[in-house]
Amino acid sequence: MGNLSKLFRSTAKASLFLLFVCLSIYASAQKYDYKTDSAWQHAYKNVVRYNVSGAMLFGADKFVIFGYERVLSPHRSFSINFGKVAFPKIAAINTDSFNLSKNQSTSGYNISVDYRFYLPNENKHFAPRGIYIGPYYSYNHFERENQWDYKNGNANNYVKTTTKFDIHTVGFELGYQFIFWKRLSLDLVMIGPGVGFYDLGVKFDSNIDAETKEQLLDGLKQLLTQKFPGMNFVFADKEINSNGALRTTSLGYRYMIHIGFNF
Helix, strand or coil: CCHHHHHHHHHHHHHHHHHHHHHHHHHCCCCCCCCHHHHCCCCCCCCEEHHHHHHHHHCCCEEEEEEEEEECCCEEEEEEEEEEEECCCCCCCCCCEEEEEEEEEEEEEEEEEEEEEEECCCCCCCCEEEEEEEEEEEEEEEEEEEEEEEEEEEEEEEEEEEEEEEEEEEEEEEEEEEEEECCCCCCCCCCCEEEEEEEEEEEEEECHHHHHHHHHHHHHHHHHHCCCCHHHHCCCCCCCCCCCCEEEEEEECCCCEEEEECC
């Protein structure tokens, strides 16, 4: 609890600081009458984008996220991202009793939003070009069904599992968006600390003894820590309970690379 309290105190301090910065930016922006600026009137105020970093980490067929950014004023914008995500392919677990026989199905989705403040004192250009800060919220839902072969005495049996994993993350980000040839955008979310809320649930389609279930749950936890960046830290010293549930709050992080079109 002590570490959790420190985490929330640190996040609260960072939130207040960034809120003060954002309000200062907004106040200074009010002095500028952008409605009468012809350059602003002819500026491109929309970006559609594709998340490259997620596809590189999880595979282009497992992670397909598109986004849209709308510029609200010369130094503010709002963006939303959504699309398909999926569990990475499960290969094996570290136990002599179980063997994965089928990756039956996988599904999932991502929704995230952010509100960006493009720093007027650091940028020569209007949004969406330049350095920005702002709050973000991200939600990921993963679901997978698997069939496992296991030994029960001298007999070979199988059990099916349905694994669901939800991640809610709230935080603040620092990024930079390049605009090349007036149209091509390269958006880099470089720093995105936050608080993550993690909810893992595993269901079994048949009754198995407590020891067998514990082995399988431990193996699934191993796979999550291997396949998802940062989960070894999130799940450190955490155990999935006998009902197949694990809920925890820990540090969250956001790092992304987008390629898009400015229009």
